[in-house]
Amino acid sequence: MDRKPFGSKVFSNKGGFVYLLSHRTQILYIADISFVIMYLEVVPGCLVLESSTGSGSLTTSLARAVAHTFDFHEQRAGSARDDFERTGLSSLISVRVRDIQGEGFPSEFVGLADAVFLDLPQPRLAIPSAAKMLKQDGTLCSFSPCVEQVQRSCETLKWKLCAGQYCFFRYG
Ligand SMILES: C[S@@+](CC[C@H](N)C(=O)[O-])C[C@H]1O[C@@H](n2cnc3c(N)ncnc32)[C@H](O)[C@@H]1O
Numbered sequence: 001m002d003r004k005p006f007g008s009k010v011f012s013n014k015g016g017f018v019y020l021l022s023h024r025t026q027i028l029y030i031a032d033i034s035f036v037i038m039y040l041e042v043v044p045g046c047l048v049l050e051s052s053t054g055s056g057s058l059t060t061s062l063a064r065a066v067a068h069t070f071d072f073h074e075q076r077a078g079s080a081r082d083d084f085e086r087t088g089l090s091s092l093i094s095v096r097v098r099d100i101q102g103e104g105f106p107s108e109f110v111g112l113a114d115a116v117f118l119d120l121p122q123p124r125l126a127i128p129s130a131a132k133m134l135k136q137d138g139t140l141c142s143f144s145p146c147v148e149q150v151q152r153s154c155e156t157l158k159w160k161l162c163a164g165q166y167c168f169f170r171y172g
Contacts, residue, residue: 007086019060019087024076027057028119028143037061040115040139049109049133050117051100051126056080058117063092068109072099104129111135118142123149124156131157 004010006022021027028036036058042048046065053059053071059080062069071077077097084090098106101122115138116130123142130140144150 005086007083009087019083021055021057021060021083022079023055024079025054027055029057032143033058033061036117036141036143037064040117040141042115046114047109047112048115048117049105049113049130051098051105051120053077053080053095054119056083056095058119059084059093059095060087060089062117063089065092065114067093068096069093070096070098070100070105072097072102100129101125105133109133114138116140122152124152127153127156 004020006020008020009017010020011017040048042062042065044064048062048065048067050059050062050067050069051071052073053069053076055076056069059067059069063084069080071080074097077095081090081095084093084095096106101120102125104126105116110132112135113133114135116133118126118130118141120126123144127140127142134140142150142153144153
């Protein structure tokens, strides 16, 4: 069988296609991605901020909007950028190296984001910044491995009195 390199777009003979991505981190899978995209109401033309890029699995689906994705790991961000070049998505996705838990999202996006998605080890540290980035009717979604992390995120939202819609998603 023909071996395809990572980054290839592979078409099925029944219609549809998939992207071949290499796993550099844990990733979101299609069932969760579908829920997240639907919940965030991501449509063409939306501005979406994501942290973090990881293997770019969710980012590939966010590319229907204008996506700015951030990861503090330079090599991972570089590999994701290379993948998006190969899959022809690079004009829709900007990949930047940034410590989102430490520095927050860049101030140039304050009040402009339709949606913010977090998949971080300590999302509560990024929530105050994420809330500032959202438009008034924007939506934040945070993907967490355990209910304790979800509780900590909810506490942060309560104390920071962030307005808007929120979704906490637990996997595993
Ligand atoms: C589980 S992966 C994200 C997977 C991604 N959602 C996907 O579907 O491919 C978590 C990522 O968070 C990044 N990360 C951890 N702490 C960070 C921080 N303070 N700022 C930015 N990125 C961070 C890691 O480098 C890692 O790539």
